[in-house]
Amino acid sequence: MRTGRDLELVHVSKRYGGTTAVDDVDHVFAGGSYVCLLGPSGCGKSSTLRMIAGHESITEGSVILEGQDVTGLAPAQRGTAMMFQNYALFPHLNVRDNVAFSLKMKGVDRATRHKRATEMLELVDMAHLPDRLPAQLSGGQQQRVALARALVTDPRVPCWTSRCRRWTRSCASACGPS
């Protein structure tokens, strides 16, 4: 049921260069309702939220909040708020170098670092984006890189949050069988 407090996404799309992150979302969220966006990593949830909050420009479409078109308004003018994900990756290092960093600190040679980092990236399904900077990744992708970085030295006790669904030999020995 529509109320005067609805949030409307009108044919909203977001593209980052050649990547379509959000494709023609057209939906009315009832005012006062509590909504969860569920979907696989990289499907566009954060981009959608950032466009609603005004932290991301909209490629196509518009955002209507309580009947007002806020598409061109700055975040502070929208009356929205946002809590960000943060996985403490090194912002100036690409994905591969983030994962290999601790090996470098241990004096491991470059070829071995590269090979080991690639193995870890394959483990978390991130081997296709080794040259991206953290700012060019989705939140879940950043978290997977952070997980690869945590596992690259084969730690005795790897710890992570509930988003991780991948098990390695290290995980199994530390936490029991999956």
Ligand SMILES: Nc1ncnc2c1ncn2[C@@H]1O[C@H](COP(=O)(O)OP(=O)(O)OP(=O)(O)O)[C@@H](O)[C@H]1O
């Ligand atoms: N600044 C950017 N430059 C290029 N591609 C980007 C950028 N930000 C996000 N993407 C890509 O857009 C897609 C959607 O990203 P988004 O952050 O919206 O996903 P998500 O559903 O929130 O993912 P997750 O659950 O992993 O946090 C991903 O494929 C991501 O790699």
